[in-house]
Amino acid sequence: MQSPSQPSQQSSAEGTTPSLKRAMTTRHLIMLSLGGAIGTGLFMGSGEVISQAGPLGAVLAYIIGGIIAYMVMLCLGELAVHLPVSGSFGAFATNYIGPGTGYMVSWMYWLGWSATLGTEFTAAAILVQEWFPQTSIWLWTLIFAAGVLLSNLSSTRTFAESEFWLSFIKVATVLIFIGLGFACIFGLIPFEGYTSAPLFSNLTEHGWLPNGLFPLFATLLIVNFAFNGTEMIGIAAGETENPEKNVPKAIHAAVWRLMIFFVGTIIVISSLLTYTDAGLNVGGHGGLSSSPFVSVFNLMGIPYAEDMIRFVIITALLSTANSGLYAASRMMWALSAQNHLPRVFAKVNKSGVPVVAIWVTMIGGLPGLLSEQFGADVIFKNLMGVAAFTMVIVWMSICWSQFNFRRQWLKQGHTVSELKFRTPWFPLVPILGFICCTATGLSMAADPEMLSGFIGCLLFMAACYASYYWLYHNKNQ
Secondary structure: OOOOOOOOHHHHHHOOOOOOOOOEOHHHHHHHHHHHHOOHHHHOOHHHHHHHHOHHHHHHHHHHHHHHHHHHHHHHHHHHHHOOOOOHHHHHHHHHOOHHHHHHHHHHHHHHHHHHHHHHHHHHHHHHHHHOOOOOHHHHHHHHHHHHHHHHHHOHHHHHHHHHHHHHHHHHHHHHHHHHHHHHHOOOOOOOOOOOOOOOHHHHOOOOOOOOOHHHHHOHHHHHHHOOOOOHHHHHHHHEOOHHHHHHHHHHHHHHHHHHHHHHHHHHHHHHOOOOOOOOOOOOOOOOOOOHHHHHHHHHOOOOHHHHHHHHHHHHHHHHHHHHHHHHHHHHHHHHHOOOOOHHHHOOOOOOOOHHHHHHHHHHOHHHHHHHHHOHHHHHHHHHHHHHHHHHHHHHHHHHHHHHHHHHHHHOOOOHHHOOOOOOOOOHHHHHHHHHHHHHHHHHHHOOOOHHHHHHHHHHHHHHHHHHHHHHHHHOO
16 A cells, blocks of 8 residues: 555556646536536436425435535545546545555446446437437437537547536526525415415425435435536546646535535425425426426426426436546546556547547447337436446545545654645544445445346456456566
8 A cells, every 4th residue: 555645556657648638627627526416316306305205304315415425525625636636536545545446446437437328328319309209219329429429539628618518507407496496485486386475384294204214314325326426526636727726616616506406406396396296297298307397397387398307407418428428538547547457548639638548438338228228217227226336435435545545644744734635524524424325335235126236336346356456466477
């Protein structure tokens, strides 16, 4: 295990490997993390959380999920500012846990994002086909895949700008929804079914936790998964201008904005719809665009509400695919820079973009395209389980790495004041963050719909360790 003052394997490799370019600013980092987190889970899954946990239970669940995410991101901030390299989680785990774990974490993160690429494209294509029923889903899939591929291949700055505007559409929609929702709650805008201001009576109409305490914890996996994407700040640290200043700013801004967006959305939905209807599409037509957002906008009397939300969900899917391809390809580049993959995967073009890693990651997303053939529900649920589990493993590794880093830093005679960004309340934050993430991961085993993905990921983890030690053994023969 290397000491904190030593360069990482990746850092040393970057001296002989074509480097990535620092082209991202604070606004790019914030929108990248917001775009990774605000997606179909919020637009389509928030109603399910409310219907299971109840209105106040859902609010509490999102607050708890936000606190867990914030603890992990505080740990990430200290590590990313001290060692701002692309593919950060793998480098941190390699240095401060062990090289085998760093190798495993890198591959787990690559798997999580590459596995979902195809499903994002297919889902977006199915939504577009609802507008143009005579067109082929495969045609739209190829169009969307080509657009995301071009965004990633051109340059880091072009990718960052495209992701900024895709994320802006989602953020603007959430803000408009919350603003109009509170106007309805206080009676400033008429809402179907109410002759006077509904205020917040629906929040406690059926009690504080109408279905008991267990659903609150059962939905935490969905809620924690909703915050997945905030850790992309660490991935992008190696391509960020002035990471010492921009990374901490982005971490604080992104997590707290997400908590405001998520909790504000839940309060609006819960106040305007009864919690038993929140998971249904009241006044809509069903399909993939079923959403509590559609229900609320329809009952506000806003025309073309379903079409509008369908468009937003399409941009959400493409934004997720765009940022996912970026994150996974940087992990593959980092593996090559650490000599865990052939050097060809570290090849970059004149713009500093890892071309081979992007193409291979895009090919890795092809299995997700089978969702059209074998049933979207089955493929989506299993791949969501894979993505959720990989997120938990990465977050656990971040907390563990920060804990070990700080202890080594102090043992070497350094002081906490020397750190340019400090995780507060050490060691409570990394320990509590690790325990919460572990509990979330284990809860997957109790969900029959995610059990196969859970077992598959455990086998993949074992294969990663086995392949690493086989490679390491052969290198030292």
